Amino acid sequence: AQTVTQSQPEMSVQEAETVTLSCTYDTSESDYYLFWYKQPPSRQMILVIRQEAYKQQNATENRFSVNFQKAAKSFSLKISDSQLGDAAMYFCAYRSQNYGGSQGNLIFGKGTKLSVKP
Amino acid sequence: DSGVTQTPKHLITATGQRVTLRCSPRSGDLSVYWYQQSLDQGLQFLIQYYNGEERAKGNILERFSAQQFPDLHSELNLSSLELGDSALYFCASSAQGFGKLFFGSGTQLSVL
Numbered sequence: 001a002q003t004v005t006q007s008q009p010e011m012s013v014q015e016a017e018t019v020t021l022s023c024t025y026d027t028s029e030s031d032y033y034l035f036w037y038k039q040p041p042s043r044q045m046i047l048v049i050r051q052e053a054y055k056q057q058n059a060t061e062n063r064f065s066v067n068f069q070k071a072a073k074s075f076s077l078k079i080s081d082s083q084l085g086d087a088a089m090y091f092c093a094y095r096s097q098n099y100g101g102s103q104g105n106l107i108f109g110k111g112t113k114l115s116v117k118p
Numbered sequence: 119d120s121g122v123t124q125t126p127k128h129l130i131t132a133t134g135q136r137v138t139l140r141c142s143p144r145s146g147d148l149s150v151y152w153y154q155q156s157l158d159q160g161l162q163f164l165i166q167y168y169n170g171e172e173r174a175k176g177n178i179l180e181r182f183s184a185q186q187f188p189d190l191h192s193e194l195n196l197s198s199l200e201l202g203d204s205a206l207y208f209c210a211s212s213a214q215g216f217g218k219l220f221f222g223s224g225t226q227l228s229v230l
Contacts, residue, residue, distance in 0.1 A: 047219075
């Protein structure tokens with residue numbers, strides 16, 4: 001079974017600085033997706049970024065980028081120019097990619113609570 | 119707005135009762151997923167439906183059941199409620215081939 005581990009329960013960053021959140025996962029599959037979701041105090045789950053395992057290029061979405069190391073099974077999220085609105089719980093998630101029709105569910109890590117200091 | 123609609127947003131009930139949570143997926147999405155989020159268990163996958171059929175089961179209790187209707191909306195039924203069932207219940211939907219799950223805003227269930 002696949003597992004996702006986020007080893008940093010809490011992180012803090014100064015506004016306008018850069019922070020990196022860590023995530024490791026365990027799987028025997030070769031094709032899969034990895035995600036970072038953000039959950040602000042409103043508790044809405046918001047997709048931040050997605051990475052397909054077959055792509056070597058790291059995904060980027062504006063100030064958010066990932067460092068995907070497939071061999072090491074590592075998937076970190078870098079937030080540049082941190083803003084107060086980035087304060088939230090961040091969840092790393094894994095999803096199998098199968099071709100049999102429907103696709104698998106997300107497996108989440110425990111989350112990292114990010115605080116942004118003004 | 120993710121396009122996934124969940125009702126009600128809040129639900130307060132007593133132990134032993136039964137409740138129904140409703141989810142309307144994004145237009146065109148055939149897959150619906152239910153998740154439970156609690157402080158001690160984190161985000162736990164409960165069950166997945168695809169075009170009306172159950173596709174996967176996670177850590178769903180026997181007291182819980184779900185279904186997906188022909189119009190693709192889904193309902194999660196929770197019965198014989200216990201204090202420990204208090205949690206935030208999310209519904210998510212996805213389109214085949216894109217990998218992303220889009221989440222509704224959740225139903226906060228409080229069992230007193």
